[in-house]
Amino acid sequence: MPAVTASGVRATWESLPAAVRAGIDDVLGSPVVAAHNQSGGFSPGLAARVRCADGGRAFVKAVGTPLNPESPDLHRREIDVAAALPPGVPAPRFRGSYDDGDWVALVFDEVDGRMPHEPWRPDELRLVVDAVTGLSRSLTPCPVPSPRRARDEMREPMLGYRSLAGDPPDDLDPWERRHLDRLAELAASSLDVVDGDTLVHYDLRADNVLLSSSGVWFVDWPWAFRGAAWLDSVLLLLNAAYHxxxxxxxxxxxxxxxxxDPWHVTAVLAGFAGFFGAFGRRPPPPGLPTVRAFQLAQHATTLAWVRRRTGWE
Incomplete structure (x- = not known):
């Protein structure tokens, strides 16, 4: 199956309300005179590299309820995490935010880097696998005060197979249908093993990584929670398997x-297979027209990995 690109329909700097642009100028301390709008990712919001009248540069992301009613709260979640990340973590420095109740914007230092090639190149994948190991170690113990717990945040995704088992779709993979109850039980068991004391990014894909001359950088932290140190490494490899x-x-x-226990890893993978299979069949959220196709494509590659690891006939 051809890979589905992780991309949505993004707002541009020019399309932002004037009041929002003015609020971002205030955070920057100088008006924006040029913006290079970025693509990639699934948010319908703005992602732009900007240059200010004083010569300063920054990266800006912004979204409002007219684009998607849930996305501003995700930006607010990211503000809490970004503001608490300690120095030395390979994430762009957070400089400030704007929030008028409908629109939320975040301003970061600009990283002079690029996303990894898609599909992943072996050398870049190895580089990032090693960097994620270092990232997880540096975020243990969890440095963010009272973040959400893995067991709570992962409950709905890890119970995706229970949802599918309750009303099995006609187009389920034959192996998947044959083992649906076992998969549901296995996936649900992952909730007993995902807690820990590491800040987990929880959304590691090629489009949330930047490669620069100074190393590997990790961006977009709205889903972060406290959990097991190995989770981000497994999630990155889900993306590698997809490619x-x-x-x-x-x-x-x-x-x-x-x-x-390797079976704990298999349980988490089964949970994501169920999540992709269940959520990928839902209608697309406002402003995110491609996310369901991406989830279904990930379901196919994740299911193949789960089948291989379980050894079930």
Whole structure:
């Protein structure tokens, strides 16, 4: 199956309400005179590299309820995380925010970098796998005060197979249909093993990574929570599998999985297969027309990995 690009229909700097642009200028301390609108990701909001009248540069993201009613709250969640990330974490420095109740904007230092190639190149994938290991170690113990817990945040996704089992779609994969109850039980069991004391990014894909001359940077933190140190490494490899890479060699000998029961990893993978399969069949959210196709494409590659790991006939 051809890969579905992680992209949506983004707002542009020019399309933002004048009051929002003025509020961002205030955060920057100088008016924006040029903006390079960015693509990629699923948010309907703005993502732009901007240049100010004083010569300063920054990265700005903004979204409002007219684009998607839930997206502003995700930006507010990211503000809480970004403001608490300690120095030294490879994430762009947070400079400030704007919030008028409908529109929310975040301003960061600009990173002179690029996203990894899609599909992943082996050398870049190895570089980022190692960087994620370092990231998780640096975020243990969790540095963000009272963040959400993995068990709570992952409950709905990890119960996706229960939803499918309650009303099985006609187009389920035959192997998946045959083992639907077992998959639902396995996926639900993941909720017993995902807690921990690491700040987990929880949305690691190629489009949330930047490669620069100074190293690997991780962006877009609205989903972050406190959880097991190995979760982000497994999530990154879900994306690698989606792009055709065999993820198993990257798990073999992984330092954050030392002592972790392999069946716990399989349970989390089963949970994501159920999540992608259940949510990918829903109508698309406002402003995100491609996300369901992306979820269904990820379902196919994640299910193949789960089938391989379970060994069920």
């Amino acid at each position: 055709g890479h065999d993820p198993e060699p990257y798990l073999d000998g992984h330092p954050l999985l030392d002592g972790v």
